[in-house]
Amino acid sequence: MYFNTKFALGELSAYTPGYRIAHKYTPLYYIHLMKICVIGTGYVGLVDGTCFAETGNTVVCVDSNKAKIDALLCGQIPIYEPGLDALVGKNVTKNRLSFTTDAKTAIQNAEICFISVGTPPGEDGSADLQYVLSAAKTIGEHLNGYKVIVDKSTVPVGTADKVREIIAGLTKQPFDVVSNPEFLKEGAAVEDFLKPDRIVIGTESDRAYALMEKLYAPFVRIGAPIIRMTTRSAEMTKYAANAMLATRISFMNDLANLCELVEADIDMVRKGLGSDSRIGKRFLFPGIGYGGSCFPKDVKAIIRTAQENAYSLELLKAVEAVNEKQKHTLVEKIKRHYGSKLSGKKFAVWGLAFKPQTDDIREAPAIVIIKELLQAGAQISASDPEALAETKKVFGNKIEYQPDNYAALDGADALLILTEWREYREPDFARIKSALKAPLIFDGRNIYSTALMREQGFTYYSIGRRKV
Numbered sequence: 147m148y149f150n151t152k153f154a155l156g157e158l159s160a161y162t163p164g165y166r167i168a169h170k171y172t173p174l175y176y177i178h179l180m181k182i183c184v185i186g187t188g189y190v191g192l193v194d195g196t197c198f199a200e201t202g203n204t205v206v207c208v209d210s211n212k213a214k215i216d217a218l219l220c221g222q223i224p225i226y227e228p229g230l231d232a233l234v235g236k237n238v239t240k241n242r243l244s245f246t247t248d249a250k251t252a253i254q255n256a257e258i259c260f261i262s263v264g265t266p267p268g269e270d271g272s273a274d275l276q277y278v279l280s281a282a283k284t285i286g287e288h289l290n291g292y293k294v295i296v297d298k299s300t301v302p303v304g305t306a307d308k309v310r311e312i313i314a315g316l317t318k319q320p321f322d323v324v325s326n327p328e329f330l331k332e333g334a335a336v337e338d339f340l341k342p343d344r345i346v347i348g349t350e351s352d353r354a355y356a357l358m359e360k361l362y363a364p365f366v367r368i369g370a371p372i373i374r375m376t377t378r379s380a381e382m383t384k385y386a387a388n389a390m391l392a393t394r395i396s397f398m399n400d401l402a403n404l405c406e407l408v409e410a411d412i413d414m415v416r417k418g419l420g421s422d423s424r425i426g427k428r429f430l431f432p433g434i435g436y437g438g439s440c441f442p443k444d445v446k447a448i449i450r451t452a453q454e455n456a457y458s459l460e461l462l463k464a465v466e467a468v469n470e471k472q473k474h475t476l477v478e479k480i481k482r483h484y485g486s487k488l489s490g491k492k493f494a495v496w497g498l499a500f501k502p503q504t505d506d507i508r509e510a511p512a513i514v515i516i517k518e519l520l521q522a523g524a525q526i527s528a529s530d531p532e533a534l535a536e537t538k539k540v541f542g543n544k545i546e547y548q549p550d551n552y553a554a555l556d557g558a559d560a561l562l563i564l565t566e567w568r569e570y571r572e573p574d575f576a577r578i579k580s581a582l583k584a585p586l587i588f589d590g591r592n593i594y595s596t597a598l599m600r601e602q603g604f605t606y607y608s609i610g611r612r613k614v
């Protein structure tokens with residue numbers, strides 16, 4: 147048999163996808179263990195590769211960034227993702243997970259090659275496919291037998307066809323291309339990958355589908371569906387999911403702004419709205435706009451795909467416009483409070499990452515807000531449990547960085563809450579008050595109740611609720 151099929155003992159029993167083989171003394175489990183190559187070892191590639199190794203497969207993660215691979219070889223995890231550190235260490239120790247810049251060897255030893263490189267937005271909003279197509283070229287140059295090439299990156303409809311074309315132009319070896327979009331959330335990526343809501347597998351090949359189904363079987367034992375579809379539908383599904391989530395956020399932000407004008411409270415509205423089972427409670431929190439490496443670029447990219455097909459996605463254009471506006475609402479409140487005179491004011495910022503539990507600041511609203519305040523002549527003293535190092539790469543010595551969030555408050559005119567980290571939810575309010583020049587909070591994430599703020603004697607601005 148071509149594939150590397152092994153027998154494994156109890157260690158993997160929790161993930162057993164196959165059938166049990168009768169054994170006189172110990173139950174043995176038949177597991178189809180595979181050799182996998184993951185090209186692109188970023189937020190997605192590193193998590194996916196590690197989780198595939200966790201189920202017993204042999205995984206080689208490849209990256210063209212030598213510094214990143216060198217760090218991983220020294221046991222340093224280049225990103226903050228809860229639980230990842232321990233899982234990487236465990237699988238490296240067990241010789242199931244390794245890291246390299248040598249794409250050729252990794253590809254040639256693998257049965258399945260994942261492409262999980264970045265797809266940043268191009269100038270016109272379309273997804274920049276240069277990294278995906280370059281990975282496809284590398285695969286085509288080194289193919290040495292049948293392999294399944296899996297596109298994990300978020301890519302516009304038709305990209306699997308392009309990948310297929312590039313590889314076919316470089317080799318006579320047989321291969322199949324699969325679109326298998328990734329739905330994990332940064333901050334809960336390991337958990338999401340190990341226990342997915344669903345797996346989408348887009349392929350026109352039964353052979354490739356059978357292999358992918360086996361690969362994912364350990365992750366869907368609880369009952370999550372593996373949904374098979376065409377590559378084009380799979381590519382579209384990923385954009386549809388992100389566009390829907392972004393729409394919910396912009397919808398709530400737009401409503402929140404109206405709530406302020408008519409003296410309604412968005413928090414109460416959210417509860418009333420989300421209790422409808424057709425609507426659901428999740429993703430209904432207003433704030434200072436969505437950010438991160440996915441929603442902004444994916445909304446832009448699907449709008450662009452529509453334009454290229456002479457169609458206009460009006461709803462998503464509005465979602466994007468509302469989001470752009472929302473990133474400025476907190477600064478507008480600050481300017482209104484001070485009568486536009488921000489020069490010489492100092493603001494303590496709690497939270498820089500685009501959301502809690504990550505060090506990722508790509509497209510984070512905090513970056514837009516800090517830039518605007520600096521431009522208005524204000525000073526910033528910033529704190530974040532994980533994102534200080536990344537933020538330093540953007541602002542250098544233009545702002546102060548405080549690992550201790552209370553130290554950031556010293557002598558500041560007000561506190562700005564820009565990411566809803568858990569540790570900010572129940573702070574020492576007396577300490578905040580005594581460190582600030584005035585008891586003033588601008589909360590972009592609505593993490594305190596207005597009643598509590600009134601009780602604690604703060605002037606408190608939030609989103610979609612009355613100022614107290």
Ligand code: NAD
Binds near residue numbers: 187214264281300
């Ligand atoms: P990332 O920027 O963190 O990582 C991409 C990695 O690919 C980098 O380390 C880069 O050096 C490497 N790379 C680029 N070209 C390469 C090549 N030719 N050979 C080897 N390595 C190469 O990106 P990410 O956040 O992991 O996202 C990857 C893809 O997954 C994107 O399409 C993204 O939209 C999608 N996605 C991301 C998330 C997320 O939460 N970050 C979730 C779902 C899907």
